[in-house]
Each structure stands twice: as structure tokens, then as C-alpha cells.
Amino acid sequence: MLPIIICEDNDIQREKIKNFIELAIAKWNFDFEISLCTGKVEELLSFLDEQRELKAIYFLDVDLKNEINGIMLAEHIRKKDSSGYIIFITTHSEMSHLTFKYKVEAMDYIIKDNYSEIKSRIEQCLNYINKTYYTSALKGQVLTFKQDDRVFNIALNDILFIESSPNPHKIIIHEETRLVEVYGSLKDLEDKLTKDFFRCHRAYFVNKRKIKEIDKRNRIIYMTNGEKCLASFRCIGGLLDDAF
Amino acid sequence: MTPFKLIYTIVMGIIFAVSFDNITKSRFSFIERIILSSGIVLGTVITIFTVDVLFFPYIITTFFLVDKIRNKRTNLKSGLNSVLVLLNFFICDVIANIINTILFDNKSRESIFGYTFYLILTSVFAITFSKIIQYTIQKDISRDKTKSYSYYFVLGNVIFSLLIVSLSFITNKVLNVTDVRIYLIDLLLFLAYISSSIFMSYIFNKYTLNEMELSIREEEVERMEEYSKTIEELYENMRKFKHDYKNILLSLYEFIEEKKYDDLEKYYKENILETESYVNSSDYTIKLKNIKITPIKALIASKLIRATNNKINVFVDVSDEILRIPINYIDAIRILGNLLDNAIEGALETEEKCLNFGVVYKGSSIVFIIENSCRQDIPPIYKLLEKGFSTKGNNRGMGLSSVKQIVNEDENLTLNIEVNNGIFRIELWMRVT
Numbered sequence: 001m002l003p004i005i006i007c008e009d010n011d012i013q014r015e016k017i018k019n020f021i022e023l024a025i026a027k028w029n030f031d032f033e034i035s036l037c038t039g040k041v042e043e044l045l046s047f048l049d050e051q052r053e054l055k056a057i058y059f060l061d062v063d064l065k066n067e068i069n070g071i072m073l074a075e076h077i078r079k080k081d082s083s084g085y086i087i088f089i090t091t092h093s094e095m096s097h098l099t100f101k102y103k104v105e106a107m108d109y110i111i112k113d114n115y116s117e118i119k120s121r122i123e124q125c126l127n128y129i130n131k132t133y134y135t136s137a138l139k140g141q142v143l144t145f146k147q148d149d150r151v152f153n154i155a156l157n158d159i160l161f162i163e164s165s166p167n168p169h170k171i172i173i174h175e176e177t178r179l180v181e182v183y184g185s186l187k188d189l190e191d192k193l194t195k196d197f198f199r200c201h202r203a204y205f206v207n208k209r210k211i212k213e214i215d216k217r218n219r220i221i222y223m224t225n226g227e228k229c230l231a232s233f234r235c236i237g238g239l240l241d242d243a244f
Numbered sequence: 245m246t247p248f249k250l251i252y253t254i255v256m257g258i259i260f261a262v263s264f265d266n267i268t269k270s271r272f273s274f275i276e277r278i279i280l281s282s283g284i285v286l287g288t289v290i291t292i293f294t295v296d297v298l299f300f301p302y303i304i305t306t307f308f309l310v311d312k313i314r315n316k317r318t319n320l321k322s323g324l325n326s327v328l329v330l331l332n333f334f335i336c337d338v339i340a341n342i343i344n345t346i347l348f349d350n351k352s353r354e355s356i357f358g359y360t361f362y363l364i365l366t367s368v369f370a371i372t373f374s375k376i377i378q379y380t381i382q383k384d385i386s387r388d389k390t391k392s393y394s395y396y397f398v399l400g401n402v403i404f405s406l407l408i409v410s411l412s413f414i415t416n417k418v419l420n421v422t423d424v425r426i427y428l429i430d431l432l433l434f435l436a437y438i439s440s441s442i443f444m445s446y447i448f449n450k451y452t453l454n455e456m457e458l459s460i461r462e463e464e465v466e467r468m469e470e471y472s473k474t475i476e477e478l479y480e481n482m483r484k485f486k487h488d489y490k491n492i493l494l495s496l497y498e499f500i501e502e503k504k505y506d507d508l509e510k511y512y513k514e515n516i517l518e519t520e521s522y523v524n525s526s527d528y529t530i531k532l533k534n535i536k537i538t539p540i541k542a543l544i545a546s547k548l549i550r551a552t553n554n555k556i557n558v559f560v561d562v563s564d565e566i567l568r569i570p571i572n573y574i575d576a577i578r579i580l581g582n583l584l585d586n587a588i589e590g591a592l593e594t595e596e597k598c599l600n601f602g603v604v605y606k607g608s609s610i611v612f613i614i615e616n617s618c619r620q621d622i623p624p625i626y627k628l629l630e631k632g633f634s635t636k637g638n639n640r641g642m643g644l645s646s647v648k649q650i651v652n653e654d655e656n657l658t659l660n661i662e663v664n665n666g667i668f669r670i671e672l673w674m675r676v677t
Contacts, residue, residue, distance in 0.1 A: 098561040098602030098613050147607075147658075147673075166652045179625050181651075181658040181673075227626040233275060 002133060003054075007044045007073070008061040008089065013112070014039060017089065019061060020119045024126050031134070032057065032126065041073060057120075057129060062090035062100075074104035081149065082151070083189035085129050087119040089118070141194055143173075145182045152180060156194055161221075162186065162231045163207040176225050200231040200239050248359060253292050256333070257285030258562050259367050260303060263374035264329045268311050280310065303330055324399055331406035332377060335434070336369035338413050342427045372419065377402060401441030409434045460539070460574060467542035474549055478530070492516060495620040531560040535603065536567050544601065547584035551599050556591045561602035569610060570656050570676050579657075582647050582669055587616035590668055594619060608673045625661050 004021060018037050023031055035056075036047050048054070058077060062070035068116040074086050085107045088100055097109040107129075110121045143159070145152040160174045163187050171189070173180045186205060193205060200206045206221055206229050213222040219236055221229040231239060261281035272280065284306065307326035309561040311317050317325070344362045348355075412430050430582055492515065498506035532548075535541040551558050569576055584601075591597040600615040621627075631645040644661075651657040656675040663669075 016284075045395040098600060098615075099563040099604050102602070102606055102611055102613065104606040147609075167655055169655055170652075170658060174626070177663045179629075179659075181660060183658070188487070225624050225626075227624065233273065 002032045002129070003056040004032050004059070005035065005044065005047070005056050006037040006059045007039070008059070009039045010061070011039065013061075016115060017122070018120070020122045021059070021126070023119075024123045028123075028127065028130070030126055030130050032130075044073070045076065048077065048080050051080060055084050056081060057085045057087070057126075059087050059089055071103060074100070074106065079102055083217065085125070087122075087125050090189050143192060145180075145184065145191075147182050152182060153182065156196070156207075157209070159207050160199075160210045160223045160225065160227060161207060162189065162197075163202040163229075172200070174223075174227060198235075198239055200229065200235045202232060204229055204231070206231075206239075208239075216240065250289070252363065253289050254285050255363050255367060257281065257288040259333060259336075259370045260284050260288070260307075260329060262583070263332050263370050264307050264326075266371065266374035267328055267332065267378050268315055268317075268325050269378055272314075276314075301328065311335065311553075326405060328377060328399075328403060328406070329374070331403065331410055332371055332374050334410045334413065335406055336366050336373055338409070338427065339369055339431060340365035342431060345427075401444070402438065405434055405437040405441065408437075434491070456574065464539045464542050467546040468538070470549060471542055471545040474545070475530070484517050509530075531562055534562040534565045536565060537569065537573070539573050540566075540569070540576055540580065543581055544584065547581065547588065548599075548601065551584075551588045554588065554592060554597070556588065556597040556599050558599070559600045561600070561604075564605045565605070566603055566610065570674050571654055575650050575654070579650055579672065581674070582643065585613050586644065587614050587668070587670075590618045590622075591616040594666070606673075607677050610676060611675070612672040614672075615667055615669045615670070617666055618663065620666060622663060622668065625663065628661075 006017055006021070014037065018034065020030075021034060024030070036044065038044055038047075053094060058074075060070060060073060070088060070090070074088075077084065086104060087093065087108045087110060088097075088106055089110045089112060091112045097106075100106040100109055108121065108125050108171060110118055110125075112118060141156045143154045143156055145154070153172060154175070158175045158178075160176065163172045163174065164170070165172050165181065169183055169185070170181055171184050171186060173182070186199075186203070189205065190199075196208050197205045198208055200221060206223075211221055211226050212224045212226075214220075214231070214236070215222065216236060219231045219233060221231050221239075223229060258281055261277070261284045264280075265277065277404050284303070287302050287306065288299065306328050307329055308322045311322035311325050312319065315322075340362055343365060344358065347361075348358050409430055411428075416426055416430075473591075496508065496516075499505070499511060532541050532545055535544065539677070548558050548560065587599050591599050594617040596617055598615075598617045600613070602613040604611045604613065628644050629648055648659065651659045651672075656677060658673045658674070658675075660671040661669070
């Protein structure tokens, strides 16, 4: 059961949003519940203070007429709830959605254009949360990196291979549609990886499930997307033994 | 065939292999190293004890081929490298010889002690010297094409000086000159020449760097002009808009006054909703005001102006003040310029052209975010990172690969690339230390 918290100072709009959420919950049979619906920031803050630990969905209005603005409020929430879902609702279409996204890891940014648009966006958001929150347990192991208060979650099954950067303090994680570079070393990773990963080279960990072909003579591993991964003379034997 | 000579040749072969490794910076694996050294030692021993004229061609061709095939260098570079290895050995041999002669007497090479001393001296010299050569010539190889001249400059100088010294050494040998002082003078001249060439290359580098900075300044001024022109235009538009707005409000008032609400609704839908798109767009250049680094701002502005002129929907988001960045401006300009160019090119290939640009402080990092709409059938990321790859076929710009190279060399930079649902997103993280 995930709690939903709404903070919007316009009474009419708040009721509308609440209504949309309730409809969506009923329609899709989500396991969510509205636990706070308020127009006052103080109320939300005191609600946060009462909780020891929290993971919730937040719908926040950015231009709350208050000393504390949207970003500050979201940063406050992040202190208590580092992995909750924050969704901003605002009239400011020119406002900074990139800032919100990166600063407080906001999940979405809904612009109050017209109510039907808001409704469908709210439904989309809840659907997405439902999917990620309740299926993450089935998805298999996740590799978590923390870097400058940003958390990268990478599903091990998506990784093709992990490579150490020419610069000794960085590693590069190759996925089919993503390339993520983080600080760290391959050595620290060793314990976090599953059996699917094989150290095929001094500078590479390869996901054995993603291998398409091994060129033994040139010691190159071809991944499912065609990308090349190197293998060393010493390790390629072990990899071939493992495969057959 | 004396045992001395045999040991000498073996050591010589090993020194050759090691200094080749050092000079060419090959990073051989253990097995490759063993194979190379034993091949060289074997070849050296065989040629020296049979037809010793074959020795030099043998060494040169082997190294040339290894450097060309294993390290994938050009003919010129492999050639120069293999000559360097050879000359390096001669010089060190000469220096060790001279020192040995000074410390002991001329006959020292016949005693076991003197001979070992001589061998150790030669190998130590050869290895350190090859490291120094490698450092001197590689240090200036920059990712920039304009700078690689200085590589050939220093390399040429080093080879030239080594050649001169070896020549004089050989002439002295042929003429049977035994006076140690001649070798000493040779040595001094050689050192003087090397240091002067290093100094020259330093000056040269500085000069090219200055020149580069100058041209970047010039470009910056141009971009700034473009930027201020856009701002002026924007201001002019704003003024017009303000004027229009007053009229619109007045007309609205008239509808209300006469209580013609149906007409009002019609008027609102027809005339006022349209202005919304104007309010929402076109002020992106103003949003760059938070970037306080002029060259960077000018670059971004000029690229975004280009994007708008190409009918791309540009969105800018810089809500924090950016006062300084942890990397030098030249690198930053090259990275951002490349990324923005790519983003514009990518967006142009799509129907709903859009480009989002943002800068955000996150923890102790500054994050530059560039998003653009991209084709659904965009090539996989690793292909985009390949050198010389461009979706437009022939080498347009250096593209992502050169960006990646700069990022790789700087510990404070990390680059994340993601393709998701028709959106190509690049994040450049700069760690502020």
C-alpha cells in the first residue's frame, strides 16, 4: 500500500486532482491510498515530521503561495523519503522541468493546461508507479550506485558489460540503450555482481547472458547488440569452459 | 665466440624489447612481452654471430612491423619509433662506455666486474632514457589535430640529435679515436641539443596554445554579438507585444461592458489563445543569464539560436547561477559545442524537432543536460561513439568520440548517454572538487 499525498493551495483544483486520483485508483484497482490532501505546506511538513520512514507518491503544486517553494518543499521531502515519487503540477509551462527532474528527482511535471490532459497524465504516472513499484521485486537484482546524492539503479539483467575507463577512477556500464559512467572500480563491484558476470579481461566484466558470439582467435566477445567486448588470453578459456 | 659476447647480445636483445615497449607505449601483455623479447634475443644472437650486417635491418623491420600491426600506427610513426629504439640503445651504450672508461681504465671490459658494471649501466640508461623519450614525445600528443605538429617536431629533433651523435660515434670508431674527451664533448653536445629541443617544443606549444586561445576569443566575440542581437530583437518583440496586449485587454473590457459573453468566448478562443504560444516560447536566450561564464554562454546562445533558426523547439532551463566550472574553457567549449551540434543534427531528422538544454547543481556536481528528439532507428550508442562515425556519412565534425576522449582524460567528468522513446539524452557531470 503506497500512500498518496496531495498539496495544492487552490481548493477547486485540489478537489479536481483528488477526484482524478480516486477515479484512477478505482479504474485500475491500484493499491494506493490518499492519506493527505491539503492546501497548506505546514500541514504537509508536520505530517512528514510525524513519520519515521516513508515511501509515498506526492502531487505538489509548484507555485504554492508560501515562503517555501516547490523545490525547497521537494528537497524537504527527499530528506525523509529518498525513493518516493514526486510529481509536480503547475501553471508555469515555462518553468524548469529539467531542474526539477535532476534536483529532486521529480518523476513527472504536469502542466495545468486543461483538465483532460491533467487527468490522463495522472493516470499515466500512477500506472508507471504501479508497474515499477510492484514489479521491481520480480525484475531481479539491481545494482545501485550513489554519486553526488544521485542514485543510479541499474538492473543487472540489462547490463551488457562493465568496463573500466582509461581514467583509473571511473567505470562505464554498457546497456543496450544507455551508457552510464560512475566513479568506482571493478574490484569493488566483484561482490555485488551475480554469477552471470564474468571477468573476461583486466578491464571488463561481461554478462554471459548477453553474449552472442565469441571470436576465440582475436579474443573478442560480440554482444547481442553487436557491441564488442575484449577478452584476455588467460580468461577466455574459462569463459569458453563456462559456456559449454 | 666468447661467453661475454653472448651475454652482451642477450642483454642487448632484452634492452631492445623493453625500450621498444617503453617508447611505443604498447602495454603488452605478459605473454606478448615474452614472445617479443625472446624473438628479439634470438634474432640478435643469430645475426650477430653469423652475418652481423643483417642485425640492424632485422631489428628495424621487426619493430616496424610490430608497431604497425600490434599498435596500429601509421607507416611514418612506426618507422620513426623503430629508429628511435635503435638510436636510444646506441646513445646509452656510448654513455655507459664513456663512464666505464672514466671510472676504470680502458681494459675494464675484460674483467668480469667491469663488464657487469658496463652491462648494468647500459640497461639502466637505456630503460630510463626510453622512458624519458616516450614522455617527451607523448606528452604533447593532444587530442587536437593542430597540436600534433609538436609531436613530430619533438620527435624529429630527438631523432636528429640521436643520429648526429651516433654518426660521430661511428666515425670515431672507424678512425680509431681513443681519446675519451671526444666522447665527452659528444655527450655534452647531445645533451645540450636535446634540452634545447625540449625547450623549443615548450615554446612552440605555448605559442600554438596562445594562438588557439586567440581564435577562440575571436569566435567568442562573434557569438556574443549574435547573442546581443537576439536579445535586442527579443526586447523589440516584447515591446510590441506589450502594446498589443493593452489593446487586447481593452477589447476584452468592451465585450464585458456590453455583456456580449458569447462573442467574448469566441474572441478569446480566436485571438487570445494564440498568444499563449508566444508567451511560452522565445525567451530562452534570457534564461541563459544565469550562466556567468561569458565564453560558455556565448557558445550555448549561438548554438541555440542556430537551432531556433532551424525551426527546432528549444527549451532552456538554467535556474542556478553557474559561476565557474572545474574544467578549462577550451575543453568545455569543445565538449558542449560538439554535443549541441549533434543534438541539432539529431533533432533536424525528426518531425517534432525539439531540443532541451539545462544546467543543474546536483550535490557537488554541475550537470549539463542536453536532450533532443531523435529518429526511432537511431544507431546503437556504441556505434555513435566510434571514431569517425557520423549519421551523415562523411566525417562531419569529430562527434561524440572526441567528446568521450576528453571526458576520459579528465577525472572530474563523467558522461551518461541514454536513448529512450525517441529522446536522445546526454548528461555531462562535472565534479566540483
